[in-house]
Amino acid sequence: MEAETGIAETSAGEGAPDSEGRRDLLDLSRTDLDAWVEAQGERPFRARQIWSWAYHHLVSDFASMTNLPAGVRQALVSEFTLGSTQVEATSTDTDGNRKQVLRLSDGETVEAVVMEEPYGSTVCVSSQVGCALGCAMCATGRAGFVRDLTTGEIVHQVVDAARTLAPRGRRVTNVVFMGMGEPLLNYEAVLQAIANLTEPAGLAINPQHITVSTIGLPERIVALAGEPYAVRLAVSLHGADDETRAVLVPYARQVSLERLLAACRTYARVRGTRITFEYVMAAGVNDSPDHARRLVSLIGGIPSHVNLIPLNPVTGCDLSSSSLAVMERFREPLTKARIPVTIRFSRGVDIGAGCGQLRGARSGPPPERGGAPRRYPRRGRES
Ligand code: SAH
Ligand code: SF4
Numbered sequence: 001m002e003a004e005t006g007i008a009e010t011s012a013g014e015g016a017p018d019s020e021g022r023r024d025l026l027d028l029s030r031t032d033l034d035a036w037v038e039a040q041g042e043r044p045f046r047a048r049q050i051w052s053w054a055y056h057h058l059v060s061d062f063a064s065m066t067n068l069p070a071g072v073r074q075a076l077v078s079e080f081t082l083g084s085t086q087v088e089a090t091s092t093d094t095d096g097n098r099k100q101v102l103r104l105s106d107g108e109t110v111e112a113v114v115m116e117e118p119y120g121s122t123v124c125v126s127s128q129v130g131c132a133l134g135c136a137m138c139a140t141g142r143a144g145f146v147r148d149l150t151t152g153e154i155v156h157q158v159v160d161a162a163r164t165l166a167p168r169g170r171r172v173t174n175v176v177f178m179g180m181g182e183p184l185l186n187y188e189a190v191l192q193a194i195a196n197l198t199e200p201a202g203l204a205i206n207p208q209h210i211t212v213s214t215i216g217l218p219e220r221i222v223a224l225a226g227e228p229y230a231v232r233l234a235v236s237l238h239g240a241d242d243e244t245r246a247v248l249v250p251y252a253r254q255v256s257l258e259r260l261l262a263a264c265r266t267y268a269r270v271r272g273t274r275i276t277f278e279y280v281m282a283a284g285v286n287d288s289p290d291h292a293r294r295l296v297s298l299i300g301g302i303p304s305h306v307n308l309i310p311l312n313p314v315t316g317c318d319l320s321s322s323s324l325a326v327m328e329r330f331r332e333p334l335t336k337a338r339i340p341v342t343i344r345f346s347r348g349v350d351i352g353a354g355c356g357q358l359r360g361a362r363s364g365p366p367p368e369r370g371g372a373p374r375r376y377p378r379r380g381r382e383s
Helices: 029-040 045-055 070-079 139-143 151-168 183-198 218-225 242-247 256-272 287-300 325-336
Strands: 086-092 098-105 108-116 120-124 129-130 145-150 172-177 210-214 232-236 275-281 305-310 341-343
Touching: 045 070, 045 098, 045 242, 070 145, 098 151, 108 151, 108 242, 120 139, 120 151, 129 139, 129 183, 145 183, 151 172, 172 183, 183 210, 183 218, 210 218, 218 232, 256 275, 256 287, 275 325, 287 305, 287 325, 325 341
Parallel strands: 120 172, 172 210, 210 232, 232 275, 275 305, 305 341
Antiparallel strands: 086 098, 098 108, 108 120, 129 145
């Protein structure tokens, strides 16, 4: 697929075999597994059993797949690993949001956040180590790009979360691609991960409960609209005109809002769903009533929902968040135009792991947050 950003892309998806020549089973699609089972001379239902052990019963080794013939288990052990990442550290904040730091096979780390709510559990996953897009307020972007994650590395974040939830009778109901990286720049691996997560014999996550958050690559958004998985789309706008947006998002100098919004219209029409527009509120940059009115004319007519997000402080970035009063004033023209708005308090902030602010492995310990501004509500407030 052709890059839209001018940023070099690697072709991820499947990871390289380990030192013993074993591949990651979580990289495989259901079709790949069917083909492997057939090549072993086994009956097709064995593929369903293996998938179910890995993704439904969430076992962490092949020996636990007790209804498989010993020979199949042995072949699995010699050809595959069951996930290639290790949970290195886990921390929990006062709201019970849990951050998992995962060590990848090449020593890099990524982070995922598990948020438990009464209605279910959401996992915020990373799609890349670092990010090439360099948004001003983003800790991941400031650390630069290292590499794409493989399908298995993305899937493993959800499988690990599901393993921690299962003993309490809970399951993963929602997945948001709002961790480290730009998912649409790792398109093939992200798409295969979505396929694996939604597969009925395994985690069976409803595609409509999966949200892909993107800085907004128009051609990829249109491509995603044509894929077999009706996932939700969140677009990080952060500005209602190209110039203002470029203060936070340098990529805005390459792709105009006009092109981006045309792609959003297509996505909303093809899928028949609302687009979520994320709007990080930066004091004195994009938060005036005039900016709010421009936002109304920009997105008016697109079925949408706007999330106003306080900018969380990041080391090395001198932007600060708008106050709650400014955010409430900003909300007014949107509400008048009947655009649903939520003033969102980013979850996971206590542990330095607010979605989208996960910090690259190379950039040291979690940023000094100076505490998340407590004057904001702990949960989204919808008008
Ligand atoms: N690359 C994708 C997904 C990861 S970022 C994207 O940009 O959409 C997920 C969200 O976190 C984005 O909306 C991003 O703008 C937001 N974010 C990044 N840094 C932030 C910060 N310091 N404070 C609040 N939100 C931030
Ligand atoms: Fe990348 Fe998203 Fe961070 Fe921008 S906000 S640098 S696109 S991860």
